[in-house]
Structures are given as structure tokens and as C-alpha cells.
Amino acid sequence: MRGRGIPEVKKTGFDNEKYLQMQSAHISDRISQFGGKLYLEFGGKLFDDYHASRVLPGFEPDSKLKMLLQIKEQVEIVVALCAADIETNKVRGDLGITYDSDVLRLIDEFRGIGLYVGSVVLTRYQGQPAAEAFQKRLETLGVKVYRHYPIEGYPSNLSGIVSDEGYGKNEYIETTRELVVVTAPGPGSGKMATCLSQLYHEHKRGIQAGYAKFETFPIWNLPLKHPVNLAYEAATADLDDVNMIDPFHLEAYGETTVNYNRDVEIFPVLSAMLEKIMETCPYKSPTDMGVNMAGNCIFDDEAVKEASRQEIIRRYYTALCNRRKGLTPDHVVYKLELLMKQAGVTAEERAVVRPALLKEEQTGEPAAAIELLDGTILTGRTSELLGPSSAMLLNALKTLGGIEDSVHLISPVIIEPIQKLKVGSLGNKNPRLHTDEVLIALSICAATDPEAKKAMDQLPKLQGCEAHSTVILSHVDEQMFRRLGVNITYEPKYQSSRLYHV
Numbered sequence: 001m002r003g004r005g006i007p008e009v010k011k012t013g014f015d016n017e018k019y020l021q022m023q024s025a026h027i028s029d030r031i032s033q034f035g036g037k038l039y040l041e042f043g044g045k046l047f048d049d050y051h052a053s054r055v056l057p058g059f060e061p062d063s064k065l066k067m068l069l070q071i072k073e074q075v076e077i078v079v080a081l082c083a084a085d086i087e088t089n090k091v092r093g094d095l096g097i098t099y100d101s102d103v104l105r106l107i108d109e110f111r112g113i114g115l116y117v118g119s120v121v122l123t124r125y126q127g128q129p130a131a132e133a134f135q136k137r138l139e140t141l142g143v144k145v146y147r148h149y150p151i152e153g154y155p156s157n158l159s160g161i162v163s164d165e166g167y168g169k170n171e172y173i174e175t176t177r178e179l180v181v182v183t184a185p186g187p188g189s190g191k192m193a194t195c196l197s198q199l200y201h202e203h204k205r206g207i208q209a210g211y212a213k214f215e216t217f218p219i220w221n222l223p224l225k226h227p228v229n230l231a232y233e234a235a236t237a238d239l240d241d242v243n244m245i246d247p248f249h250l251e252a253y254g255e256t257t258v259n260y261n262r263d264v265e266i267f268p269v270l271s272a273m274l275e276k277i278m279e280t281c282p283y284k285s286p287t288d289m290g291v292n293m294a295g296n297c298i299f300d301d302e303a304v305k306e307a308s309r310q311e312i313i314r315r316y317y318t319a320l321c322n323r324r325k326g327l328t329p330d331h332v333v334y335k336l337e338l339l340m341k342q343a344g345v346t347a348e349e350r351a352v353v354r355p356a357l358l359k360e361e362q363t364g365e366p367a368a369a370i371e372l373l374d375g376t377i378l379t380g381r382t383s384e385l386l387g388p389s390s391a392m393l394l395n396a397l398k399t400l401g402g403i404e405d406s407v408h409l410i411s412p413v414i415i416e417p418i419q420k421l422k423v424g425s426l427g428n429k430n431p432r433l434h435t436d437e438v439l440i441a442l443s444i445c446a447a448t449d450p451e452a453k454k455a456m457d458q459l460p461k462l463q464g465c466e467a468h469s470t471v472i473l474s475h476v477d478e479q480m481f482r483r484l485g486v487n488i489t490y491e492p493k494y495q496s497s498r499l500y501h502v
Contacts, residue, residue: 013303034210123190
């Protein structure tokens with residue numbers, strides 16, 4: 001164990017302020033290029049982009065929002081949602097909420113920081129009852145809703161798509177600002193089709209407008225096999241995305257750039273659509289369409305590479321556990337194993353794995369380990385009162401607060417009634433406290449115990465720490481670590497042989 005007390009900040013390699021300035025300036029230039037109006041397809045997450053913050057240390061999760069706020073008087077947001085995803089109750093894996101619920105969350109978040117949300121568009125609408133109900137709900141809440149329809153032969157039937165029977169059938173989205181950001185809860189929501197449909201309608205009305213795409217990854221001006229780009233493949237392994245050299249850019253400019261297979265494959269069709277809509281396509285390659293400046297803001301390549309390698313390992317553990325849960329097929333795991341080889345890493349290079357496994361060997365019970373920002377590694381073991389994750393959490397708070405190990409932060413007088421409530425009244429078989437219950441108990445003790453209060457004050461310092469459990473965590477514990485900002489992984493096994501786990 002190295003060091004005690006306040007941890008040092010992890011090594012950074014990305015200049016966030018430079019990114020904000022460069023990105024907003026570049027988007028403003030692109031707006032001017034098209035005569036004053038731009039439809040910007042926003043791939044990935046507009047906020048809470050923790051993948052980017054993990055692989056580009058120094059990148060802030062809300063950087064893209066801050067960038068838009070620098071030009072917020074020009075910005076209008078349109079949220080796209082596929083009607084079929086409402087009908088099937090499609091869920092965001094990272095948040096555990098349905099896409100339609102996430103639309104409401106997104107609108108609240110955007111409005112909360114002063115960004116203007118113009119409307120929601122329901123794409124591939126075919127009269128789905130759930131979509132109709134959601135539209136009524138949005139309209140009751142004062143949100144404008146538009147409908148876009150499936151187009152026969154999309155995307156290859158160009159004459160049908162770029163016509164009054166194709167894009168022309170879609171409802172025209174009324175927008176009032178120069179930069180229309182089209183975003184969505186997740187992939188496959190119809191963002192690109194929404195942008196192109198709007199271009200068709202704008203040009204029919206004699207309004208000059210253009211289209212561009214904002215994807216943070218892969219980063220076009222980093223090498224194909226750079227760990228940052230490999231980490232993107234790891235993050236999208238279940239989508240079968242593959243990074244590749246942009247052949248159109250290489251042919252047009254003699255310059256090697258990186259894009260991904262879906263954008264490269266669709267570019268000839270997209271180029272033909274733009275040419276049909278605008279008379280000439282303004283782009284010679286998929287890379288030309290992008291506005292991402294992230295690659296220009298890396299100042300420590302080694303720090304970024306190491307952070308990305310660790311992300312690949314985390315994604316590998318996630319895939320292993322999802323396969324154990326029956327959520328991920330074998331080929332996703334195999335792809336991640338290949339990506340680890342390409343990045344030159346093994347699972348053993350995740351520093352918290354071995355200490356957690358060793359503690360389990362020593363105690364014969366599930367265990368967990370956490371690495372603080374200064375490199376200190378602490379473990380937690382299973383006891384009669386606490387599960388390993390809860391014990392690990394308390395040990396981390398003690399270390400961060402300079403509190404002696406022998407100090408009991410939570411009195412048994414507090415723990416015992418909680419256990420009786422869980423088992424006696426609520427029907428739980430496991431009396432041990434989950435992490436959320438531990439923190440509630442700790443907060444109660446903090447009202448009268450200065451040491452407990454000192455421990456509570458350390459919670460913000462867990463942001464960015466790494467942790468590993470020797471068993472699959474409960475949903476409650478997993479969500480709690482996510483909220484605390486701890487990057488946790490676990491072994492692909494359950495604590496018990498029961499078939500139902502919560």
C-alpha cells in the first residue's frame with residue numbers, strides 16, 4: 001500500500017480548454033461554409049461521455065455540452081427516436097432506462113443548462129401504438145413532435161428516397177437557429193436520415209443549409225491501431241464496428257485518415273444523396289464530413305495510450321460478465337480478446353485484479369479491491385455485517401480521510417436494525433449491507449461522529465478510482481459505484497449457485 005490521505009490527480013494527456021475553443025470555432029466555420037445553417041449529426045453521447053473521459057484523461061464528461069454552450073445562441077437541438085424502439089421498450093445499457101424515458105431525461109438536461117430543445121422526431125413511424133402514446137405525452141408536456149416514415153428501398157433507392165414520395169413525405173421540422181444538433185438516446189435512431197430529410201425540405205424551400213457529422217471516435221488523425229481507436233472498437237464490439245483507413249480520403253488527398261466501416265460503406269450513397277439534394281456533394285470523403293478536433297488536443301500520447309489500454313481491459317471484463325448473464329454472444333468476447341492482443345495488454349495488467357483474487361484465496365470468501373488515484377490499493381473482504389464491496393468502500397474512505405483502520409465508522413447499533421429490517425420484514429436472505437445501505441448508515445453516524453463525517457467528506461475523491469470484485473455485483477452495488485465515478489469490473493461468476501440474481 002502506497003501513501004495515505006489525499007490522493008494525487010491521475011496523469012492527464014488531453015487539453016480540455018483547447019478542445020472547447022477549437023471545436024466551437026471549427027463548427028462555426030462549417031456553419032459559414034453552408035451559408036448560415038448546418039444540420040449536425042451528433043454521434044455518441046452529448047453529455048456524460050465517460051468513455052471519452054477515460055480514454056482521453058483530461059477530457060471532461062460534459063465537454064461537448066460546454067462547447068455548445070459557447071455558441072448556445074446559435075444552437076437548437078432536435079432529438080431523434082425510432083418509433084420501433086418505443087414499441088420494443090429498448091433500453092440504454094449504461095443507464096438501464098428505456099429510450100423514450102431517456103428522451104425526457106435528455107430534454108430536461110439540455111434545458112437545465114440553457115440549451116434550446118426545438119422538437120422530437122419519431123423516425124420510421126408506422127402507427128405504432130406506443131409511439132402514438134409517447135407523442136401525446138410529449139405534446140401534453142409542451143414538446144413539438146414530428147413524424148418521419150420508412151422509405152422503401154432505403155438507402156439504395158436514390159430516386160425514391162430523394163423525392164416527394166421519400167423525404168418529401170416526412171414532416172418538415174420547423175427550426176429557427178443556425179446550428180441544428182440532431183442527437184438521440186442511442187445508435188440506430190435515424191439521426192442521419194433526419195438531417196438529410198431536412199436538407200431536402202430546406203432546399204425545396206430555397207434555404208441554404210448543409211450537413212456535417214460529429215463523432216468523437218474513432219479519432220481520424222490518430223493511427224489506425226492507436227489504443228484510443230482500439231478502445232472505440234472495444235466499446236462497440238457488440239455492434240461489429242471496425243476501424244479502417246478512409247479509402248475515399250486517401251484517394252482524394254493522398255492522406256491517411258481513420259474512419260469506421262459503417263461511414264465508409266454508406267459514403268457513396270450519402271454522397272449521391274447530397275449531390276441529388278444540393279446539386280453537388282461538398283465532401284470527398286467520410287472524414288471530410290466530420291468536425292471532430294479531439295485528436296489535435298492530445299498533449300501526452302503515452303498517458304492517453306495507457307488509459308485506452310486499461311479501457312480495453314475493462315470492456316473485456318464487462319463482456320465476460322455479460323456473457324455469463326446470457327446477454328453477450330461468444331464472438332464479442334473473442335473480438336475483445338483480439339483487441340487486447342493488438343493493444344499488447346492482458347487482463348492481469350489491471351492492477352486491482354490480482355489483489356482482489358488474492359484476498360479471496362486467503363479468506364475463502366468473495367473479495368474486492370480498489371486503487372486510489374495515488375496508486376494505493378486496498379481490499380475488502382466478506383464479513384457477517386458487510387459484503388466485500390461495502391467493506392472495500394469503507395476502507396477506501398478511511399484511507400482517504402487518514403482514519404485508523406481500527407476505527408468503527410458505523411456503530412453496530414445502526415447496522416443491526418437495518419439487518420433485521422432486511423431479513424425479518426423485507427424478506428431478504430442476505431443480511432449483509434449493500435453499498436447504498438452502508439452510505440445511508442454512515443451518513444446517520446456522521447451527524448454525531450466526527451470520524452464518520454470525515455469519511456463522508458471523502459466520497460468525491462473516489463471519482464476515477466479503479467476497482468474489481470471477485471464476483472458479479474448486485475445491480476444496487478453496480479449502480480452505486482457508477483454514481484460515485486468508480487470504474488469497477490468483476491469476475492464472471494456469481495456468489496451463489498442460485499438461478500435468479502438481483
